Structures are given as structure tokens and as C-alpha cells.
Amino acid sequence: MTRLPIAVNTFVWHSPLNDERLETTLRTIAAWGYDGVELAYEQPGDWDAARARDLLDELGLVSVVGAVFGADRELACTTDAVIARTRDYVRSAVDVAALQGSSLVIGPMYTSVGRTWRMSADERRDAVSQLRAEYRVLGDYAAERGVRLAVEPLNRYETSLLTTTEQVLEVIEPLPAESVGLNLDTYHMNIEEASLDDAFRLAGDRLLHLQVCGNDRGAPLRDHLDWPGIRASLIAIGYEGMLGFESFTADNETIATAASIWRPFAASQDELALTALHELQGWRAGWTD
Numbered sequence: 001m002t003r004l005p006i007a008v009n010t011f012v013w014h015s016p017l018n019d020e021r022l023e024t025t026l027r028t029i030a031a032w033g034y035d036g037v038e039l040a041y042e043q044p045g046d047w048d049a050a051r052a053r054d055l056l057d058e059l060g061l062v063s064v065v066g067a068v069f070g071a072d073r074e075l076a077c078t079t080d081a082v083i084a085r086t087r088d089y090v091r092s093a094v095d096v097a098a099l100q101g102s103s104l105v106i107g108p109m110y111t112s113v114g115r116t117w118r119m120s121a122d123e124r125r126d127a128v129s130q131l132r133a134e135y136r137v138l139g140d141y142a143a144e145r146g147v148r149l150a151v152e153p154l155n156r157y158e159t160s161l162l163t164t165t166e167q168v169l170e171v172i173e174p175l176p177a178e179s180v181g182l183n184l185d186t187y188h189m190n191i192e193e194a195s196l197d198d199a200f201r202l203a204g205d206r207l208l209h210l211q212v213c214g215n216d217r218g219a220p221l222r223d224h225l226d227w228p229g230i231r232a233s234l235i236a237i238g239y240e241g242m243l244g245f246e247s248f249t250a251d252n253e254t255i256a257t258a259a260s261i262w263r264p265f266a267a268s269q270d271e272l273a274l275t276a277l278h279e280l281q282g283w284r285a286g287w288t289d
Contacts, residue, residue, distance in 0.1 A: 005035030139179030218265035
């Protein structure tokens with residue numbers, strides 16, 4: 001496998017993903033030179049995991065499965081019935097990952113994206129305890145299938161529960177590293193972390209997956225973030241995972257509204273993905289041991 005594979009999220013073009021879109025996208029990105037893909041898993045059955053596995057193998061691409069917590073997907077601070085349904089959804093994402101050979105299920109797996117509310121200290125303690133219990137069960141399920149969960153903190157406008165590296169680690173630190181870790185995203189980190197370097201060093205070897213995009217959700221290295229500094233931080237902690245470019249299409253109103261995509265970042269989504277790839281290839285070339 002290519003060291004530090006550069007991947008792109010299917011949300012750049014599609015929502016929802018289906019078999020036809022999946023095949024076209026995988027063949028296109030492989031031809032461009034991408035090493036991998038983040039496959040958005042919105043609803044069970046949207047696309048055929050066995051077919052995805054065959055295409056990934058044929059094209060030499062690696063993958064992760066992106067859990068999508070839309071409305072009424074909650075692992076805490078809701079009814080037992082909703083949590084049970086959400087637990088089943090995460091298990092199905094793990095099953096898909098295992099079938100197609102993906103080592104990770106990534107994403108904000110706690111409450112639905114966009115759900116925010118004021119929490120007392122007691123409420124937060126209860127939420128942390130509840131999430132930890134859910135991650136223990138779901139992490140065991142994933143580990144038994146050769147998959148790990150990578151939990152992503154979001155910015156304050158998309159969640160009020162887990163917005164920083166420290167907050168996610170509070171939940172997962174007692175859990176086995178073999179089953180649960182971190183998914184960080186430079187877009188959210190730019191808003192929430194006082195120091196990206198401190199956040200990466202705090203994450204350490206619990207960082208399983210990194211999503212890389214500009215502070216505006218556009219192409220990385222075309223923005224104000226300190227990319228040489230980010231690379232130095234990742235080298236310092238020995239990061240060896242994917243570099244996943246995540247942005248979103250404006251063609252799906254629900255996704256565009258949830259991610260606040262109000263303007264295009266390039267003349268086309270293809271141009272955006274190609275720009276991100278070329279920038280990341282140059283950035284990765286400066287990596288040293």
C-alpha cells in the first residue's frame with residue numbers, strides 16, 4: 001500500500017452514492033492518481049459492498065467507510081429505541097467495511113450532525129458515560145471483524161457534544177486502541193483547536209484517520225492553514241494513515257445545508273478534486289522519516 005495514501009470523499013460529487021456513481025467515481029479517481037476513497041454510507045443498501053470490494057481490488061484503491069449521522073441517528077441523549085436503531089446502523093457500516101476490505105469506519109458517531117443544545121456539567125458527564133458504553137460494544141463488534149471505529153469531533157455549529165480532540169479522547173481513552181480511535185479534520189480543527197500541533201500531539205497514536213481540506217472547505221494548501229506545521233506535527237507523532245480530502249457537492253440540498261456549502265470552491269467538482277490531489281501529492285512529497 002502507498003505510504004500515506006491520498007483519498008477523496010464521495011461527497012465531493014454525490015449524495016446519495018449508488019452503484020453506478022460508485023463505479024464511475026472509482027474509475028475516475030484511480031485514473032487521476034488517487035490512492036484511496038472515503039465511501040459515504042448514508043443508508044444501508046445504497047451501494048453493493050461486494051461490488052465495491054471488486055472494484056477497489058481491480059483499481060488498487062484503499063478505502064474507509066464514512067458513517068453519516070443524519071436526523072434521528074443518535075448514540076446518546078435520546079431514547080433507547082433511537083440508540084438501538086443507530087447501533088444497528090453502525091454495525092451495518094462495520095459489516096460493509098469488513099466485506100469490502102476497509103479497515104476503518106470514520107465519522108461523527110455520537111449525535112446527529114447539526115444537533116446543538118446547552119448542556120450542564122452533569123448532562124455532559126452522563127453523555128460521555130453513555131457514549132463510552134456504546135463505543136465499547138460497537139468497538140468490540142468492529143474489532144471482531146478486523147475494523148476499527150474512528151470518531152470525529154465537529155465544529156461548534158454542527159454539534160455541541162464533541163468538538164475537540166480532548167473531548168473525544170475523554171470518551172475513548174479507557175477503550176482498547178485496537179477498536180476505537182480518532183478521526184480528525186483540519187476544517188473543524190481550524191475552528192475549535194487553540195493549537196493544531198497540541199491537538200495532534202494529544203491524539204498521538206490514537207489518530208487513525210485524517211481529513212485534509214482548506215479552512216474554507218476548499219482544496220488544501222490553497223488557504224491560510226500552516227501546512228508545513230501540520231506535516232511536522234504528523235511526522236512527530238508517526239502518523240501513517242490516510243490523507244482524505246473531504247468537501248461536499250452543492251447538488252444535494254440536505255448535505256449542502258448541513259455542511260454550509262453556499263458557494264463553489266472551483267469551476268467544477270472535478271477541478272476541485274484534481275487541485276486537492278495535486279496539492280496533497282506535493283505536500284506528501286516533503287514528508288521525511
